[in-house]
Amino acid sequence: MSLNIAVLAVQGAFREHESMLRRLGCIPHEIRCHDDWFLRERWDGLILPGGESTVQGKLLRVYDLLGPIHDAINDGLPVLATCAGLILLAHHISNEDTTHIGTMPLTVRRNAYGRQVSSFQCISDLGTISDFPMVFIRAPYIEKVENDITSIARIDGHIVAARYHNQIGLAFHPELTDDTRIHESFLEIVRNHTKKSTHDGCSTIS
Numbered sequence: 001m002s003l004n005i006a007v008l009a010v011q012g013a014f015r016e017h018e019s020m021l022r023r024l025g026c027i028p029h030e031i032r033c034h035d036d037w038f039l040r041e042r043w044d045g046l047i048l049p050g051g052e053s054t055v056q057g058k059l060l061r062v063y064d065l066l067g068p069i070h071d072a073i074n075d076g077l078p079v080l081a082t083c084a085g086l087i088l089l090a091h092h093i094s095n096e097d098t099t100h101i102g103t104m105p106l107t108v109r110r111n112a113y114g115r116q117v118s119s120f121q122c123i124s125d126l127g128t129i130s131d132f133p134m135v136f137i138r139a140p141y142i143e144k145v146e147n148d149i150t151s152i153a154r155i156d157g158h159i160v161a162a163r164y165h166n167q168i169g170l171a172f173h174p175e176l177t178d179d180t181r182i183h184e185s186f187l188e189i190v191r192n193h194t195k196k197s198t199h200d201g202c203s204t205i206s
Contacts, residue, residue, distance in 0.1 A: 006043040010059040012051020016175035034064040045078040045190040048085025057100040073103045078166040080186040086169040105146040112141040127152040134172040
């Protein structure tokens with residue numbers, strides 16, 4: 001069964017995620033407007049890419065995507081969010097008054113590491129994934145987590161990756177590396193969710 005993964009493509013580094021998905025045998029579908037989202041009755045998973053979170057949040061509202069995406073994630077749709085995508089998912093943004101999708105009960109700080117010139121790379125463990133190359137570009141970090149969120153990576157004492165049910169939020173860009181392990185782990189979450197939906201009697205997309 002080929003997995004059909006929706007990729008938010010209104011702005012940002014969505015093509016790099018699509019390339020990674022194709023390497024892993026999945027079918028990416030670019031979501032640019034309200035009609036794109038409803039081309040299928042149900043998506044197997046969703047990727048929210050890096051970019052400019054303020055611009056992405058505005059375009060989600062302009063194209064009437066905010067509500068449908070919020071509802072799908074709340075219903076259990078697996079989502080991988082990187083950098084700006086993490087900001088979109090956050091309940092709270094400490095240095096901004098706006099909340100966007102807001103399905104992940106945590107607080108993030110935008111541009112926490114400074115301007116573009118302060119971007120950096122490092123290698124660190126991420127849960128059970130060891131020695132992962134992390135690329136930070138005008139990155140946020142997570143200041144506070146709530147409820148049953150699991151912190152899965154820290155850099156210099158700051159949380160840079162977390163999981164909440166089927167939501168994975170990363171402050172960095174795995175799609176800008178050649179390492180597919182994070183995307184592989186996300187797709188395993190997608191497969192498990194799809195199997196559960198089938199077992200529960202829900203229709204799934206093949």
